[in-house]
Amino acid sequence: MSKLRLNQANVDSARESARRIAEDTQRFIDVHTTVTVERTVCRLLGIDGVNAVDVPLPNAVVDHIQDKGLLSVGAAYTMGNAMVETGLSPQAIAEAIDAGELDLSRLPPHTEEEIRAAIMPVAAATVERIRGNVARRNGYLSEYGDKTDPYLYVIVATGNIYEDITQATAAAKQGADIIAVIRTTGQSLLDYVPYGATTEGFGGTYATQENFRLMRAALDKVGEEQKRYIRLCNYCSGLCMPEIAAMGALERLDVMLNDALYGILFRDINPQRTIIDQYFSRVINGFAGVIINTGEDNYLTTADAVEEAHTVLASQFLNEQFALCAGLPEEQQGLGHAFEIDPDVENGFLYELAQAQMARQIFPKAPLKYMPPTKFMTGNIFRGHVQDALFNMVTIMTGQRLHLLGMLTEAIHTPFMSDRALSIENAQYIFRTMHELGNDIEFKQGGIMETRANEVLAKAAELLHEIERIGLFATLERGIFADIKRSRDGGKGLSGVTQKDELYFNPFIELMKRSV
Numbered sequence: 001m002s003k004l005r006l007n008q009a010n011v012d013s014a015r016e017s018a019r020r021i022a023e024d025t026q027r028f029i030d031v032h033t034t035v036t037v038e039r040t041v042c043r044l045l046g047i048d049g050v051n052a053v054d055v056p057l058p059n060a061v062v063d064h065i066q067d068k069g070l071l072s073v074g075a076a077y078t079m080g081n082a083m084v085e086t087g088l089s090p091q092a093i094a095e096a097i098d099a100g101e102l103d104l105s106r107l108p109p110h111t112e113e114e115i116r117a118a119i120m121p122v123a124a125a126t127v128e129r130i131r132g133n134v135a136r137r138n139g140y141l142s143e144y145g146d147k148t149d150p151y152l153y154v155i156v157a158t159g160n161i162y163e164d165i166t167q168a169t170a171a172a173k174q175g176a177d178i179i180a181v182i183r184t185t186g187q188s189l190l191d192y193v194p195y196g197a198t199t200e201g202f203g204g205t206y207a208t209q210e211n212f213r214l215m216r217a218a219l220d221k222v223g224e225e226q227k228r229y230i231r232l233c234n235y236c237s238g239l240c241m242p243e244i245a246a247m248g249a250l251e252r253l254d255v256m257l258n259d260a261l262y263g264i265l266f267r268d269i270n271p272q273r274t275i276i277d278q279y280f281s282r283v284i285n286g287f288a289g290v291i292i293n294t295g296e297d298n299y300l301t302t303a304d305a306v307e308e309a310h311t312v313l314a315s316q317f318l319n320e321q322f323a324l325c326a327g328l329p330e331e332q333q334g335l336g337h338a339f340e341i342d343p344d345v346e347n348g349f350l351y352e353l354a355q356a357q358m359a360r361q362i363f364p365k366a367p368l369k370y371m372p373p374t375k376f377m378t379g380n381i382f383r384g385h386v387q388d389a390l391f392n393m394v395t396i397m398t399g400q401r402l403h404l405l406g407m408l409t410e411a412i413h414t415p416f417m418s419d420r421a422l423s424i425e426n427a428q429y430i431f432r433t434m435h436e437l438g439n440d441i442e443f444k445q446g447g448i449m450e451t452r453a454n455e456v457l458a459k460a461a462e463l464l465h466e467i468e469r470i471g472l473f474a475t476l477e478r479g480i481f482a483d484i485k486r487s488r489d490g491g492k493g494l495s496g497v498t499q500k501d502e503l504y505f506n507p508f509i510e511l512m513k514r515s516v
Contacts, residue, residue: 004357004443004453010461011362014317017464022321025472029279032272033504035191035496037280038062038075040242044126044508045079045090045119048209050195057094058243059192064097068105072501076123078104080115090122112503123507126250127287133252134289140220140229147177149431150395150403151231153255153369154420157182159201161211165218170417172222172230175424178255178402180233181215183207188238188267189492193247203414207234207244212251231255233293236281237263239493241274245281249288255334255402256285260322261315262295264476265484270491271476279326280509286328287512293402294319297338297371299482305340305375306348309355310459311481312337313362317464318472320363327513330365334402338371339391343383347448349390354449356398358457370395372406381408388423392430397438403427 042058049057061079065071070078082093085107096102154176156164161181168179184201187194197214198206205211212234219230233255236244241263248256260278263269285292296312296319303311316335323333337359341348359368373387388406395403405423407415415423443450467475479485 003361004450005445006358006361006457007454010457014461014464017468018317018321021318021468021472022325025275026325029276031500032276032497033074033500034273034276035062035066036240036242036277038071040246040280041075041506041508043243043246045122047090047094051098056192056195057098060098061094065104070105071498074504074506076119076505076507077115077503080119081107081110083118084110084114119507123511127511130249130288137252137289144227144229150400151177152424152427153178153180153402153404155180155182157204157414159184159205160199161197161205161214164205165215167417168215169218169222171420172219172226174421175428178231178233179219181205183235188263191239193240193243209247209251212247212253216251238267239269241277242281242284245284248290249284253290255291255293258282258285258292259295260319261481262298264486265482266298268491270494271473271486271488272497273493276497278322282323282326282328283509283512286326286332291332291334291367293334293369294336296336300338300340301375302482302484306345306351309456310463313456313460314463315481333366334369335363335366336369336371339373339394340375342376343387350448351452353394354452356394356400358453360398367401369402370400371404374410377410379411384408384410389426389430392427393434396431396434399438
């Protein structure tokens with residue numbers, strides 16, 4: 001592909017600053033845990049179900065651990081100690097805690113060797129189950145082959161998992177490669193994961209393990225009919241980020257929205273809580289072969305896409321380094337960006353093309369996630385379809401990988417199946433007729449696009465140097481990303497953060513990072 005002549009010194013400098021920022025932040029992560037991390041450990045140990053008042057048992061266990069002052073030693077240590085003492089399974093211990101029959105703080109302490117001997121076989125069995133899901137995905141891809149062109153990524157959002165399945169099946173038959181089940185409004189602010197199949201979401205469908213299982217089975221069925229592997233996407237963001245990552249790994253999801261900063265900026269979740277949670281979620285996703293989608297496209301819904309393009313690039317550098325810290329390889333990093341420049345901006349298409357090409361060159365192994373125009377969609381379906389066509393052109397010209405289809409009815413209503421069909425047809429037409437265009441054109445040296453890309457790159461490098469100087473938490477407090485300010489001690493969920501005790505261990509981080 002013909003390339004922009006980017007200032008490589010600025011690329012290297014920006015990446016090095018991002019690496020140091022991530023390593024500095026990782027030192028904070030390594031000595032802290034959260035209630036969500038510990039609930040995730042419980043889920044991966046096999047604790048499931050809800051009690052008589054619909055409280056998930058992982059919540060009941062971790063609430064008990066926190067109330068008894070044991071959160072700092074973690075769920076693996078306390079549950080392992082109980083297993084040694086009682087001879088019960090994690091599920092039976094959880095049920096006994098919920099029934100008020102067992103108080104973990106009153107059990108005599110056993111040795112670390114005894115505790116690990118009890119816990120590690122259970123943890124290893126779960127890890128093997130997830131490894132089996134990876135093997136099954138790879139088996140489908142080996143049998144059917146995998147697409148080399150951009151994946152056509154569509155959303156379903158009826159609120160009813162059974163209706164979602166109907167729409168997802170139709171979209172797959174129309175040519176969709178990835179089905180994203182949008183979460184119900186506000187689920188990211190719930191400090192628990194709902195249980196079972198759900199039919200009453202608003203603006204989306206609840207992310208539950210049963211809903212994941214049902215949709216996975218439906219997509220496998222249609223994929224076998226179509227002789228294609230259809231990928232399933234959901235959202236492990238918000239207050240339950242690593243829990244949902246764990247559920248996705250257990251039910252063989254393929255793509256997860258999983259950003260280091262999104263929940264902080266757009267859901268006002270405490271920065272400390274989010275930064276700790278994103279690490280474990282990415283360890284899980286990395287091991288499970290899940291492509292993560294980061295959320296830089298959201299910055300441009302609140303900030304100007306021309307003036308603030310460098311913040312998107314800076315965040316991509318940061319997300320890359322946070323993911324690498326968690327053992328998640330570049331090939332699974334769906335770094336995000338979006339086609340969101342105001343259509344009235346002269347040469348706006350050239351700026352969009354420059355931004356996309358720059359991202360492709362800077363992150364050559366990443367399956368970049370490219371988002372369609374939404375901010376300036378007016379309800380004029382004819383203009384909207386043209387805007388989406390221009391977006392499709394940038395994707396095929398610059399080798400984007402995860403292509404979230406624009407809908408001509410954006411800003412009017414949730415897409416109909418017919419809207420998706422038209423959008424898929426639009427993308428397929430452009431991808432077919434412009435298939436090699438990116439390899440057959442050159443960028444003018446010193447031209448508008450090359451100049452624009454280098455200006456954005458220089459500003460991103462400068463911004464990352466400043467973040468390195470003041471630290472990530474101070475950066476968030478200043479509102480540098482998306483023009484939104486977030487206090488280190490503000491937002492939702494800070495009470496669920498604690499410093500680790502010297503006895504603390506997380507068997508899943510040990511096993512998964514060792515295996516990646």
